[in-house]
Amino acid sequence: MQSTQSIALIQRFSVKGLHGYKDLSIDFSGHVTIIVAENGMGKTTLLNILNAFLTRRFHRLAAFSFNSIECQFSGQLLPLVLERSMLGDGYNAQDGALHELAESASISENELSDFITGIYRPDRFQSLKSHPIVRQLYYSTELDWEQVETALDDIYAGLDNSFSDSAKQVSAEVLRCVGETEIVFLPTYRRVERPQLRPRQNRTPRQAAMQGHIDSARTNPLDDIVFGLSDVEDKLIELSDEIERRSNQGYRTLSTRILDEMLKGSARQETVTTSDLPDVKSLSRFLNRVTRHEQRFGGVFEDIENLYATGAIENADNWFLRYFLSRLAGVIEQTREMEQKVEQFVSVCNSYLTLSSDEKVLAFDPQTLRVVVEDLWAKRIIGLESLSSGEKQIVSLMARLYLSSKKKIVLIDEPELSLSLDWQRKVLPDIARSGSVVQLLAITHSPFVYDNELDGCARALKITRNEVKNA
Incomplete structure (x- = not known):
């Protein structure tokens, strides 16, 4: 297992003015950080915000009330700062077209939003027809080429118009710092029993004919x-x-x-x-x-x-x-x-x-x-x-x-869920020694998940409550 004191990619993460009065921050202890916090302290909210920030899904941040986000990456002199005012009204991914299009094509929202914000441009659709994402949108849905183009154009406009140039600069810096590292987010609700989104036997002839091409074109089916x-x-x-x-x-x-x-x-x-x-x-x-x-x-x-x-x-x-x-x-x-x-x-x-x-x-x-x-x-x-x-x-x-x-940053909320006490003691060390995890953040209120060699990695969530000034 990597040394728990090795230099972490993310060294500090803070959310200022959460709900108008609360500052939350995490000082990462190295390769593994375990935050011990009781329910109601904002740990799940903080983890959701961290995931949205690292995956550059800034449209998801519009659902949270905060003043600013600060993230200190290793090797950077100053932290990246994302002000809430940079995001505008945001873009509702859960209820909007991005979520619906991604689900219908069995593509993750992160993958689709990364493609739209990082690669796609409305004037480049014809040249991007051979891109694996575009091909999957066509072959895994009932949309024709014109409808695929329209859907991408509409989502692109919604995402692009919701962010300021400053927010786009922060997004570009996050991408540069994180690079090809995959963010594995394991929230409290982790459902593993699900079948495939679209079973093979239910595919249309068009989908079945091209599924092999799509699967081979994806760089990593686990991502x-x-x-x-x-x-x-x-x-x-x-x-x-x-x-x-x-x-x-x-x-x-x-x-x-x-x-x-x-x-x-x-x-x-x-x-x-x-x-x-x-x-x-x-x-x-x-x-x-x-x-x-x-x-x-x-x-x-x-x-x-x-x-x-x-x-x-x-x-x-x-x-x-x-x-x-x-x-x-x-x-x-x-x-x-x-x-x-x-x-x-x-x-x-x-x-x-x-x-x-x-x-x-x-x-x-x-x-x-x-x-x-x-x-x-x-x-x-x-x-x-x-x-x-x-x-x-x-x-x-x-x-x-x-x-x-593929190298991964793992963010896991309450790893103790559904696990016996013996399993709770094992799970985080086994995650850390997998060989693919470069950084692990776990948030828990069970003492058993760090009743092992990771005991020194446990720390409290830093919380500062500020006085709310009446207007």
Whole structure:
């Protein structure tokens, strides 16, 4: 796990004049910050404002009464300041066209608003028709091209007109400071049981015909979405298919290269030690994966395994086998990182499941590359939907963090929800050590979530109440 005292991207965040009289601020303690606050202190409001600020959804800030927002980023001499007066009347994303259009096309509001404010211009529609967002708006809704253009133009005008030039400058600075880091916002209400927004079987022919193109065009299917159980299954299948594709492609490429070396006479006996060879377990896993449809290969591997066991692999007459296997080791290693993502995800989920009395575990078969839920008591495979509410929450959260390498800032309100006391003690350390989280902010009123190595990261929410002057 990263040091909890490492330099945080966000060092301080403040909301001045909330509800006309209250100042709230957070001094971040490093990689992990845990704010302990009772209900009614404004913690959820502060977290919502922080999320809207970091994701540059300034139109959402219009729903809050405040004077100004200040955010100090690492490496910046002065904090960014966003005055409420810079926002005008704002743009109601919850009830407006932005929310409706994003939902109808299964695009996150953040993704759509970022596209409209950062890339889209009314005079650029024709040149942006090939953009993944525009294509998804067309192929995932009943809108024709002209209607898509009109919808984007209207939302662009609403967003653009609601902000001053000063607000747009602050937005640009936030984007520069945050960069490609994903903001993962987990509010108090976290629903992971949802199905896909538009089930595949209900898609129109137009949607079905282009869904593959849309999925492949999106840079990261985990980004900026409410990550539900169907997303977990889809991501696991996607990773498994990619591992298999890379394995087969690497095996074919290596075979062709070695055949070419043999024909040209460039393959030579060279010093290849057993340390250069893949271990038996990795070799078995890989070869069974790329030759799963060849029934006769089992005997060949048994022969190789016997050579390993007896040490005969080092005999002079096995030089070419060593040569081939040493090259194959590099191909095997290329897929290990992806396999390890899945293995780490399964391991961290099982560390929770094994604490319950239900005797359920996730199992990863490295040969078939599939993850299943096993009911050990009933001795059968069950679906993710059979997990309890707390189990679903953990599986969904850990999938989002462990199955994606994209760097993330995680904002979580009341991580203790639906979790037993043992799970509460584990969840924040497991989030922090996922490898993808560069900064974690959790707001809680449960002492158990920091009854662990993160105890030193807990602090109080700073609140200043100012006297309200009568007009």
